[in-house]
Amino acid sequence: MAIEDTAEHWQVVASTTPFTGHKTSVRTDDVVMPDGAVHQRDYQVHPGSVAICALDDEGRVLVLRQYRHPVRHKLWEIPAGLLDVPGENPLHAAQRELYEEAHVKAEQWHVLTDVYTSPGGSDEAVRIFLARDLSEADGERFEVSEEEADMELARVPLDELVRGALAGELHNTCLVIGALALAAVLRGDGVDALRPAGAPWPAGPSRSERSRASERWGIPASGR
Secondary structure (H helix, E strand, O other), X not given: OOOOOOOOOOOEEEEEEEEEOOOOEEXXXXXXXXXXXXXXXXXXXXXXXXXXXXXXXXXXXXXXXXXXHHHOEEXXXXXXXXXXXXXXXXXXXXXXXXXXXXXXEEEEEEEEEEEEOOOOOEOOEEEEEEEEEEEEOOOOOOOOOHHHHHOEEEEEEHHHHHHHHHOOOOOOHHHHHHHHHHHHHHHOOOHHHOEEOOOOOOOOOOHHHHHHHHHHOOOOOOOO
């Protein structure tokens, strides 16, 4: 038996969207279980995200420190952002986020890993890229606001990030997964074994698929 995630769609007999926010919403689906019973499942509907593990020539990873209100913490993170521009290529979104948050560009890009951040309560899919051959971006810095106005930038040795993750000192999902994945890559088959930056993303953001499924079942994509 292959240890590999597989796509599957259980029947949804009703669907509502009790909350719609600026970027995300909350959906309640009535899902038919294997025994025929119907149970409600609430989850955050998310456009998807990209994150960037940017590695410089000295083996340091570019990180930033930002306040995250839901957890009441300032967290060290890797650059990341929403896929909130319709139809935008994930690689282009990652390049944009690296420029906007760190004023850095990279010449070499690979897919490091793909993850669901919290599949029990959200459909958010994140593609984490590895970016190398870094340099200062051209032009003026992107003007930041809100939480990003207080952001701090640093370059930290990869081994220190791995140590901090395992010690429970670093908690951001993309940073922890990105650091551990990159350490495994560098100790294993190397960067050349990674997928190219434009590799297919079958586990990527699924809003369009959910909408098609809702139409197939005769259920409105949002609301009843």
